[in-house]
Amino acid sequence: xxxxxxxxxxxxxxxxxxxxxxxxxxxxxxxxxxxxxxxxxxxxxxxxxxxxxxxxxxxxxxxxxxxxxxxxxxxxxxxxxxxxxxxxxxxxxxxxxxxxxxxxxxxxxxxxxx
Amino acid sequence: xxxxxxxxxxxxxxxxxxxxxxxxxxxxxxxxxxxxxxxxxxxxxxxxxxxxxxxxxxxxxxxxxxxxxxxxxxxxxxxxxxxxxxxxxxxxxxxxxxxxxxxxxxxxxxxxxxx
Numbered sequence: 001x002x003x004x005x006x007x008x009x010x011x012x013x014x015x016x017x018x019x020x021x022x023x024x025x026x027x028x029x030x031x032x033x034x035x036x037x038x039x040x041x042x043x044x045x046x047x048x049x050x051x052x053x054x055x056x057x058x059x060x061x062x063x064x065x066x067x068x069x070x071x072x073x074x075x076x077x078x079x080x081x082x083x084x085x086x087x088x089x090x091x092x093x094x095x096x097x098x099x100x101x102x103x104x105x106x107x108x109x110x111x112x113x114x
Numbered sequence: 115x116x117x118x119x120x121x122x123x124x125x126x127x128x129x130x131x132x133x134x135x136x137x138x139x140x141x142x143x144x145x146x147x148x149x150x151x152x153x154x155x156x157x158x159x160x161x162x163x164x165x166x167x168x169x170x171x172x173x174x175x176x177x178x179x180x181x182x183x184x185x186x187x188x189x190x191x192x193x194x195x196x197x198x199x200x201x202x203x204x205x206x207x208x209x210x211x212x213x214x215x216x217x218x219x220x221x222x223x224x225x226x227x228x229x
Contacts, residue, residue, distance in 0.1 A: 004156075032216050034216075034217075036220075041222070042222055042223075043118070043205060043220040043221050043222040043223055044157070044205065044207075044218075044220040045220075046217055046218075046219075049216070049217065051216070090156050090157070092156075094216060095216075096216065099145070099162065099164075099169060099170075100145075100209060100216040100218065101147070101159050101162060101170060102157075102159070102218060103159075104156030104157050104158070105156050106154070106155055106156050107154075107155070107156050
C-alpha cells in the first residue's frame with residue numbers, strides 16, 4: 001500500500017526566510033512523487049513532480065524538492081518565501097502501476113509573517 | 115486550455131437531503147477522479163473513471179454515494195441521503211491517458227456543508 005506522511009501540520013515563516021516542508025512516503029516500488037499547493041478556496045495546483053533521473057527537481061514559483069530514496073523522503077524547499085506562498089501544501093505519491101491514483105498526505109499549512 | 119470545471123462551488127443542505135456535483139474535465143482527458151477532502155485532511159480518492167467505465171470505486175460509500183460518466187466526458191457525483199460527516203470539499207481531477215506524465219489537473223472543488 002502507498003502512503004504519505006507530512007509531519008508538520010503548521011509552519012510559520014518570516015517573509016524572505018527559507019522554507020522546508022517534510023514529506024515521507026511509503027511505496028513498494030519506485031514512487032512517483034508530487035507536491036501540490038492549495039490556496040484558500042482554490043483547487044490543487046501542481047508545484048513539481050519526480051519520476052526518475054535527477055533527484056533534485058525544480059518546480060514553479062521558485063520551489064524545489066529533493067528525492068532521497070534511502071530516507072523515503074521528498075522534502076520541498078524554497079530559499080526565500082514571499083507572502084503569496086501562504087497556503088496549504090500537499091505531498092502525494094502515485095505510480096503508473098495503479099493508474100496514478102494519488103495518495104495524499106494530510107498537508108502542511110504555511111503562514112508567512114511580514 | 116480551459117481547466118477542470120466544477121459546480122456548484124458551494125452547497126448547504128440538511129442531513130438526509132440529496133445533492134449532486136458536476137464536473138467537466140479538460141478536453142481530451144480520458145481519466146477522471148473524484149476526491150473527498152475533509153477539513154484538515156488530504157484529499158482521498160472516491161472513484162476513478164477511464165472514459166465512461168469505472169476503474170476503481172473501492173473507497174466509494176455505495177450505500178449513499180453514486181457517480182457516473184455516461185458519455186465519457188462530464189461526470190456527476192451524487193450523495194443521497196447526506197450525513198453530517200459528508201461535509202467536505204469534493205474535488206474533481208482529470209488526466210490525459212498516457213503513462214508518462216501522471217499529472218492530475220484539479221478543479222476548484224465543490225464545498226458541501228451538511229447541517
